[in-house]
Each structure stands twice: as C-alpha cells, then as structure tokens.
Amino acid sequence: MATYPRAVTRLIEAFRKLPGVGPKSAQRYAVHVLRASMDDARELADAILEVKTSIKPCKRCGNYTDTDLCSVCADPRRDPRSLCVVSYVRDLMAIERAGEFRGQYHVLGGVLSPADGIGPEDLTVGALIERVRDEHVTEVILATSPSVEGDATALYLARLLGAVPELEVTRLASGLPAGADLDYADQTTIAAALSGRRRLE
Amino acid sequence: MWIQELRLSRFRSYEELRLEFETGAVALLGHNAQGKTNLIEAIGLLSTGISHRESVARRMVSYGAETAGVWGLVSRLDGSISLDVEIQAGRKTLAVNGIECDRLDEFVGGLNAMVFHAGDVDLVTGEPSLRRRHLNEEISKRRPRYLSDLTAYRRCLFQRNSALKRARGASRMPAAVMAFGEELARLGERLIADRVAHVEAFSEPARSLQRRLSGEAETLSIRYEASATPGEMLRALEGAASDELERGVTLVGPHRDDLAITINGRSVRRHASRGQQKTAALAMKLAEATLDAQDPAVPLLDDIMSELDRDRRERLGDELARFEQYFVTGTQKGDLSDSVLRGADVRWVEEGRVRSA
C-alpha cells in the first residue's frame, strides 16, 4: 500500500488538529499546499508564526493585540468608566460588530464550571476587581453568555462587585435566545440586548 | 382531539400498516404478544417523542430492518396536523407537518395522548422519582418552556453538586457554589410554581373521578409537597448549607419533591387496597387528560379494564364517553365494559395484522 512521505503526513496531522477538520479535509488542505506556489506556502507559514510570536493578550482587558494595549483600550474616545465583561474575545468581537457599545472591555477567559474544575481563580476575576477599583469604573455590564454557567458567573461577579460603592452592575442577556452564544447572535439582537440590559438585585 | 390516521413502517412487529379511525371508542382485541401494545406504544411515541416502555430507540425497529417510522394525522380543535417519528441507527428524527424539529419541545404537544398501563399503579405506590418524572412529562406536553427550564435546572444541579463535592468538609459555602445556588433557586422556583399549578388544576377533577369510579365511597386528595415555597428556595438552600457541605450534594429543590396522595385521609401508599391504588392512578391520569377541557387528550388504555372489578369497569366506561376518542385493549370483548363496546370500532390484532370486526 502506497503512503504519503513523512513530511506530507506531518502536515495532514497538523491540519487535523484544527476544529471541524476531519481526515478528508486535512488531506485536501495538505495536497493544496503541495500544489501551491512557494510564495503562498511561505505566506501561510509566516502568518501562523507571526500570530504566535507577536499577538498577546492586552495588558488591561485581555483582548488580542500586538502592542501593550489593544485598539479598544488605546482609543481615547472609548469611555473607561463603562466596562463590559465577556467570557471570550469572540464575544467582544460580536459586541463590537453591533457597534453600539462605547465603553471598554474585560475578558474573563471562560465561565465558572465546577464540573470541569474551572473556578474563579482560573478566570481573570482578580484583575477585574482591581480595574474596577483603580480605574474609577461607574458601570459594569455583565455579558457572559446566557447559559446556566454564564448566568452563574454573572451572579458571582455581581455579588463580588456589589461591595463597590456607587457602581452600577447590569446583566446583558434578556434579548438573547437561551443557550445562544454571543458569538452567534446577530447584530440587531445584541444591540437590543444592550439597550434592554437589566439591573441585578 | 382525535387520531384520524396512523401509519407504521417496520415498527416492532409491523411491516407496513395503515389504519384510519373515527371519533369514539377504538377497541383493539387479540391474544397477548400479537401487537396491541405496539400500537399503543406507537401512538404514545407521536405524543411525547419517547416510548412509555422502551429507552433504547433501536429496539423499536423491526428485526432485520434499518429504519422504522410512525406517522399520524391528528385532528385538533385548531386544525389537522401530521406527526412523524423516524428511527434510524438508534437515532430519532421528529417532524411536525413535514418540518423536522430541532428540539423535542417543538414536537411534544401536537398530539396529547395519555398511555394507561398496568405499571401506572407505581405512580401512587412507588418511589417519589416516578411521580416527579410523570409530572415532568405531563407539564412538558403543555408548557414548552418547562422542558427548557428543566434541562437548565439539571445542568445547574450538576454544576452545583460538582462544586459541592470539591468543597466537601469546608466550613463555609464557597462563593462559586453560592452563585450556582442562586441560579438553581431561580430555575427551581419556576419548576415548583409550574408543578404546583399543574397539580392544583387536576387534583379537583381527580377527586371527583375517584368518587364516581368508587361509587361515592372514596375521597382522593393529591397535593404537591415542595421542599421550598415560592421565593424561599434560596433561604432553604442556605438553611441546608452545613448538611450539604458534609454530604457534598444539593438537598433542597424540585429534584427532591413529591406528591402527597391520600384516600379518605389516609396514605394511599400504606393504607389503601390494590384496587383503590389502581383507581387512584387512573383517576389522576384521566384528570390530567381532561385538563384542556376544550380539546381533551386521547386516552390509550392498555389492558386496564380487565384489571378492575366489574362495577369500576362499567363506571370507567361512562367516564371515557366524555372523550372525543379513546383506545382500549383487551384479549376478548369480555375484558371491556358494555358501555365501551356499545358503538366501538372493534379491531382484531393478530400476528402484526389488524382487521376490522
């Protein structure tokens, strides 16, 4: 039985690690690279390496950036007193696409999920508390996804932030379908949810 | 509502079957193991999307076949709808009016049918979990939101129990457990409120049914026993905190509630006769079947009548006459009451074939 040379197999295996890529697609991508021009292949390899060497989490909010501060944090027109807390960068991107929110973000890096061993110490909760205290934040919008875990995470943060005087904490969720990720919600839904956010007791 | 047409394809003992019905009584007669219960099961499947006696979908497919199908045309007060269940490679596909459903709650409720079988007596004599499961199924048929609340509640309970297990032996409840507790209380109170409303709605009709079926001798009382009253679940969780930290599980919530069922003031489970217990289960389910008074459910009674004494059987026949359509099974005409047989559409079931009498 004929097999691919080792280098081709290595590339196929690398593609298979990508989400949603099965053995057939991985093989197709590898063959595509084999047939591509040297410039295109180098561009792909360089792009992958560059993203890994130059992109890091924003020091302040956790968004992806190639400088110390991300484009949102560095933008002087964004109101630093209004903070939107999301689970993942993709949720931040979804809210940005809706174009309604003029404040800044904080990326938690996940949701509380005791079944998976994820507790508050595994999220950027400490940094959030520091920011709220040090940056004179007056409004926090909790935009964790409207799932059981997202809701519990929002409740946890609301209790924690409840001790901060003169801080308004609201929950963005009501307008989104249950179980939907912010990532999949369309822009008008997000915009509606932002305007209809409710205060947490 | 009533079932106009039923088609089976490679379902259990049936190769291909197409049956048309009218309103009124449908009597399915035949020896045991000829396929009567399979027909009841198929209709039940169209109602809930799940079998009342089988958890492995693959086993409903005929031996040697790949795919089984059940299709039904239902006449409702608000119009006719078709319901479709297909089982392939152990997976079920559900469709309403030919449109595939993404979620079970889109399918459930199209046909409201209620299966009655010999095991129903466990509803009043068995473990509390059986009563909770019954309530969950019945309420899900009527309130689509209930099923999604229940799914979220179970997920939340799983998360909170995981957190509790980790915190086992701690002196204070960790904040993460408390956050899932708040969410649990919010969802749990919604489930409790829905269950209380459901039980309150059927307990009075069930009481009247038991009185009539027993010849005015028995007073049935059914009450929902909640571990926490509305608005109090969070406080109840706080009260149980030290026990929960010791045992590492959630001790308060609708997953631990039960029904309190009595006849003439005494516990049905401990003090009633077998006949009274059977009647109580029957009265409870029949009452639930009439909850939508405008468009009552279709009762499917699988070998129920032969289980009752002569008087109760005749009285049950009178009660069934109030439904637009109902199905009864038996081995012979003598198993059924005269009131049912009068004007019934009698079908004989034999070796996977059904013929009119």
Ligand SMILES: [Zn+2]
């Ligand atoms: Zn930033």
